[in-house]
Amino acid sequence: MSSEFSRQELLIFTISKLLAGVRHVAVGASSPIPGAGALLARAQSPKRMFVTVLGSTRQNFMTNGGVELFDMAAQGRVDAFFLGGGQLDGQANINLIGAGGEYPQTAVRWPGAFGSAYLYYLVPRVILFREEHTRRVMVPKVDFVAAPGPRDDGVYRPGGPIGLLTNLCWFSFDKTARRFRLESVHPGRTVEEVRDNTGFDFECPDGVPETASPDPATLALVRSRIAREIGETYPRFVKQVFPEAA
Amino acid sequence: MTTQDWLHSSADSLAALIPDGAMIAVPADYSGIAMELTRAMIRRGVRDLHVVGVPITGLQGEMLIGAGCVKTVETSGVTLGEYGSAGRFLDALRNGRIRIKDATCPAIHAALQAGQKDIPFIPLRGIIGSDLLANRPDWKVVDNPFAPSGTxxxxxxxPAIRPDVAVFHAPYADLDGNVFIGRRRELVTIAQAAKTTVVTVEEVREDLDLMASEETAAGALPALYVGGVAVAPRGAWPLNLWDEYKVDEAHLKYYSELARSAEGFQRYLGEFVHARKAAE
Incomplete structure (x- = not known):
């Protein structure tokens, strides 16, 4: 079963389903899989859907410079966005700055916070996306909070995470309980594997279902049109994952 | 024929307009990076720069840091993207040779917008609860004075950012030194926020007046903001210039390998900066 599609194809398909009903999804830097997922959602959307892929010329309709995405987000014109991090914790705090040692001379340093400390508060459907699912990444408490998870602090926060997608599974996030819940485990993976590789506590119901697999028509679409569209921005990704489309 | 006192003979001549200690604003890699001018700045040996990445910086900031030109970097990210780690940035940060002012993208944009208006500060949503705030004593939290009472x-x-110099590369300037920036409006923002702007271009089009039609004027940075222009063919190399030419992937891979060590980086400077090896 899992031999019929790749790890990346499952993630692209899962993302497209998480974007159902969205009018405008934006995709940030270094995000080929979320970008492809967004383009797939648009291709299958019954209604007109807007996709902004940062770094793309064709999949980007903004005309007011780098600030426009953030202005749109503040006004509720960006319905969904993706964030990741070098570390994520059980309260959905994310760390894109560094780990170990003392800031700013952390033992490990990542590129920076980018737009996270703003978009996380304002975009209603933030999908946390991090392929690597290990205890190195999924930690009890992040070393540096680049962007805080939802909390009861009176701060203006119409947005926040709906969940976390990894190579192993999909967790939803309960903003009130401030807790992840294991919703599905990818084909070939197990709940035990998720538990063993997660450094934080999460809600784990009995009988966690398997993440839905893409149908053949969707796979054909991903491998042709979607691969072509995302290839404009991520040619190296497409060469690697969809060599036939490249 | 109008006076072309704005037109410099080379990127090296333009580099002289950027003094030691200057705060320079530079765009993200997708907007057009003045890499030949960056090499000229390194050749000149500029020191103590405060580099503002708008909203992030890549190879340009990384090379200026590696060459010892930078005292402070203010940015929402330093990254070479798909081409590996910014080795010289990481090394300088680890060893305390640079000061970092970590930001978030919209904060850089908004502070520059305050700079455009020359107002002292601008409010922005988000950020509260992020450790960025704890490490930015220049950012303050206040109660919204317009909030309904009881809430x-x-x-x-x-605080506003008013750079000394905005620096970028564009496809062309017209006969009067107006610069074509297309829809890259962040270039207008940095130019208007900064005290002056230096630009390298692929060419100066003597046959063109960008202000002559609505279509072209809409994509122009007026010469009023521009302190100097120099022609630098393939001046963004090894980065891309918009869709005009592509990233030199092999070169960036070569750079990121060499930049892992101080010695490797010095060798790179010898080969591609001090030797003035031309693009291609």
Whole structure:
């Protein structure tokens, strides 16, 4: 079963389903899989859907410079966005700055916070996306909070995470309980594997279902049109994952 | 024929307009990076720069840091993207040779917008609860004075950024030194926020007046903001210039390998900066 599609194809398909009903999804830097997922959602959307892929010329309709995405987000014109991090914790705090040692001379340093400390508060459907699912990444408490998870602090926060997608599974996030819940485990993976590789506590119901697999028509679409569209921005990704489309 | 006192003979001549200690604003890699001018700045040996990445910086900031030109970097990210780690940035940060002012993208944009208006600060949503705030004593949290009475609404105030010099590369300038920036409006923002702007271009089009039609004027940075222009063919190399030419992937891979060590980086400077090896 899992031999019929790749790890990346499952993630692209899962993302497209998480974007159902969205009018405008934006995709940030270094995000080929979320970008492809967004383009797939648009291709299958019954209604007109807007996709902004940062770094793309064709999949980007903004005309007011780098600030426009953030202005749109503040006004509720960006319905969904993706964030990741070098570390994520059980309260959905994310760390894109560094780990170990003392800031700013952390033992490990990542590129920076980018737009996270703003978009996380304002975009209603933030999908946390991090392929690597290990205890190195999924930690009890992040070393540096680049962007805080939802909390009861009176701060203006119409947005926040709906969940976390990894190579192993999909967790939803309960903003009130401030807790992840294991919703599905990818084909070939197990709940035990998720538990063993997660450094934080999460809600784990009995009988966690398997993440839905893409149908053949969707796979054909991903491998042709979607691969072509995302290839404009991520040619190296497409060469690697969809060599036939490249 | 109008006076072309704005037109410099080379990127090296333009580099002389950027003094030691200057705060320079530079765009993200997708907007057009003045890499030949960056090499000229390194050749000149500029020191103590405060580099503002708008909203992030890549190879340009990384090379200026590696060459010892930078005292402070203010940015929402330093990254070479798909081409590996910014080795010289990481090394300088680890060893305390640079000061970092970590930001978030919209904070850089908003602070520059305050700079455009020359107002002292601007409010921005988000940020509260992020450790960025704890490490940015220049950012303040206040109560929204316009919130309905009885409601609490804390909001961050950011001081304006007014760079000394905005620096970028564009496809062309016209006969009067107006610069074509297309829809890259962040280039207008940095130019208007900064005290002056230096630009390298692929060419100066003597046959063109960008202000002569609505279509072309809409994509122009007026010469009023521009302190100097120099022609630098393939001046963004090894980066891309918009869709005009592509990233030199092999070169960036070569750079990121060499930049892992100080010695490797010195060798790179010898080969491609001090030797003035031309693009291609």
């Amino acid at each position: 609490e609404d804390r909001i961050v105030l950011l």
